[in-house]
Amino acid sequence: MNTSLARADDLSAGALWLPQQTPAKLPTGICITGEYAMPFRYLAMNGFAALAVLTMPAAPAKADCVDDCQAATYCDSTMHASGECSEKLNQCYQLQCNKPRHAFGAIAYDRNSQAYGYSFNQPDGDAASVVALKNCQKHGSGCEVVYGFTDACAALAAGNTERYGIGEGGSRERAEKNAMTSCTQTNSENCEVLVWSCARP
Secondary structure: OOOOOEEOOEOOOOOOEOOOOOOOOOOOOEEEEEOOOOOOOOOOOOOHHHOOOOOOOOOOOHHHHHHHHHHHOOOOHHHHHHOHHHHHHHHHHHHHHOOOOOOEEEEEEEOOOOEEEEEEEEOOHHHHHHHHHHHHHOOOOOOEEEEEEEOOEEEEEEOOOOOEEEEEEOOHHHHHHHHHHHHHHOOOOOOEEEEEEEOOO
């Protein structure tokens, strides 16, 4: 499934920087809301900057799962003739190929320059964080991963201070609405959505 991600006003963007004046040095505050709200967490990203970013598929294709089962299942001619081989393969398919798949995403943000990066449809939370941080660091030196999400959409809204809000929801529109609400609750003025992302299995 193709997922379009972008800055709010530029759907062709990958990981862009919204040029603005450096915000005033006011007390920092954030707020998160959403119908799938999860606790906000700062991640210590000092080591992430040095990691190589690998392009990874969102989830193994079903064909890969079938191939893995066939490679891992021993079958000889007697087992084929008796049907034991087919039974073992079917058991493997049911256990391994029908596992629920999840998609992970993350948003990284530099509150000083308002640079940001995002990721979507990553195989796990760590991969999502690395990709989002790497994209943000192309445009800002103070980037940190500020939010991770699973099988959902998320958005970040900020105003003319260092405060920002994050929202999560089942759609881009819901995530943006929740982010705007969160930003407003921080008493930041002129809030606007800077970035949104959706991760879909």
